[in-house]
Amino acid sequence: MTEILFYFDFSSPYAYLAAKRIDGLAARHGRTVDWRPFLLGVFFKENGGRPLTEYPLKGDYSRHDFARSARRHGIPFRMPAIFPRPSTLAMRAALWIKQRDRARARIFCEAVFDAYFQHGRDIADAAVLLDLAGDLAPALAEGLDDPALKALARAETEAAIHQVGVFGAPYIVVDGEPFWGNDRLEMIDEWLTRGGW
Amino acid sequence: MTEILFYFDFSSPYAYLAAKRIDGLAARHGRTVDWRPFLLGVFFKENGGRPLTEYPLKGDYSRHDFARSARRHGIPFRMPAIFPRPSTLAMRAALWIKQRDRARARIFCEAVFDAYFQHGRDIADAAVLLDLAGDLAPALAEGLDDPALKALARAETEAAIHQVGVFGAPYIVVDGEPFWGNDRLEMIDEWLTRGGW
Numbered sequence: 001m002t003e004i005l006f007y008f009d010f011s012s013p014y015a016y017l018a019a020k021r022i023d024g025l026a027a028r029h030g031r032t033v034d035w036r037p038f039l040l041g042v043f044f045k046e047n048g049g050r051p052l053t054e055y056p057l058k059g060d061y062s063r064h065d066f067a068r069s070a071r072r073h074g075i076p077f078r079m080p081a082i083f084p085r086p087s088t089l090a091m092r093a094a095l096w097i098k099q100r101d102r103a104r105a106r107i108f109c110e111a112v113f114d115a116y117f118q119h120g121r122d123i124a125d126a127a128v129l130l131d132l133a134g135d136l137a138p139a140l141a142e143g144l145d146d147p148a149l150k151a152l153a154r155a156e157t158e159a160a161i162h163q164v165g166v167f168g169a170p171y172i173v174v175d176g177e178p179f180w181g182n183d184r185l186e187m188i189d190e191w192l193t194r195g196g197w
Numbered sequence: 198m199t200e201i202l203f204y205f206d207f208s209s210p211y212a213y214l215a216a217k218r219i220d221g222l223a224a225r226h227g228r229t230v231d232w233r234p235f236l237l238g239v240f241f242k243e244n245g246g247r248p249l250t251e252y253p254l255k256g257d258y259s260r261h262d263f264a265r266s267a268r269r270h271g272i273p274f275r276m277p278a279i280f281p282r283p284s285t286l287a288m289r290a291a292l293w294i295k296q297r298d299r300a301r302a303r304i305f306c307e308a309v310f311d312a313y314f315q316h317g318r319d320i321a322d323a324a325v326l327l328d329l330a331g332d333l334a335p336a337l338a339e340g341l342d343d344p345a346l347k348a349l350a351r352a353e354t355e356a357a358i359h360q361v362g363v364f365g366a367p368y369i370v371v372d373g374e375p376f377w378g379n380d381r382l383e384m385i386d387e388w389l390t391r392g393g394w
Binding site: 043047048055056057058060061064065068071072161165166167168178180183184186190197 | 240244245252254255261262265268358362363378380381383384
């Protein structure tokens with residue numbers, strides 16, 4: 001049984017909502033989840049595209065739907081006043097921690113999501129990220145601009161897009177089978193129960 | 198209890214899949230469905246956008262997902278070799294029948310969907326549409342180019358986009374609450390069961 005791959009961008013409301021449920025869903029099927037941040041903006045730059053909220057009509061719908069989808073599952077959610085925010089630094093911080101302690105990175109990722117989508121904090125601000133990193137902050141502060149870390153972050157995003165085929169967030173891979181969108185968690189649950197179809 | 202409004206374009210695979218389940222879903226909640234064809238291409242012309250299958254990466258994913266979503270519910274599906282097809286004539290034919298007999302129009306709409314997404318027939322060909330119309334064919338053949346019918350078709354699409362806010366297909370409205378996408382049928386079911394949230 002392989003790990004479930006959870007691709008997300010810290011600036012995606014639907015990725016936040018999926019982040020709140022993906023581990024529990026996986027656990028019910030005896031699976032674990034590999035949290036894999038990437039930069040959706042790179043896909044947009046390469047292929048065209050922009051945040052959902054900026055499209056005519058779909059923008060209003062998506063704002064309504066973020067809140068409705070959150071309420072459906074009792075997930076706290078407040079649309080950030082400034083949206084989206086660049087998630088480059090947050091991704092780099094998450095990878096830095098993940099290289100050292102995967103469980104800790106998982107906790108950090110959720111803290112970043114909560115900071116942005118519950119408390120409206122600026123996750124593009126290094127000071128906010130360091131605050132969320134707790135006792136790791138001093139070492140993380142030194143490591144954040146490491147060229148090797150930057151290169152790793154670029155490579156992870158490139159691999160997500162060009163090897164896995166990720167074009168949106170969240171994007172979840174179960175035994176090679178791709179699922180795009182928070183609204184596919186029920187389908188993933190059924191896929192795991194039935195062993196595919 | 199209001200009718201459920203089912204907005205669809207005859208050239209949308211996800212609308213076809215939703216069409217196969219929406220009446221049954223509604224009936225389980227004592228509701229009926231108003232089938233409302235519109236032209237998604239008009240929205241694309243006004244706002245930008247194109248069929249899912251034409252987007253990088255998302256195109257391949259969507260083709261995979263059409264078939265997977267069909268298999269999930271045991272719905273016959275074969276991706277048409279020529280996709281998409283203009284749905285203007287099919288929409289006009291459906292409206293012509295609907296003006297005379299709503300139940301008959303419902304049956305015709307499903308027949309058009311089946312013709313395209315099961316049998317690969319050309320639903321932009323008037324001869325195919327007349328064949329699907331059965332004994333209504335002679336009268337329909339005379340009515341299809343009626344300027345009043347053309348005006349009605351334009352007005353229906355304009356109202357869908359500019360009054361209801363429809364930007365994709367299927368687009369389903371339940372007591373004023375909008376749901377976009379075949380993958381939201383489960384959410385609609387829950388919405389009807391819980392009476393919203």
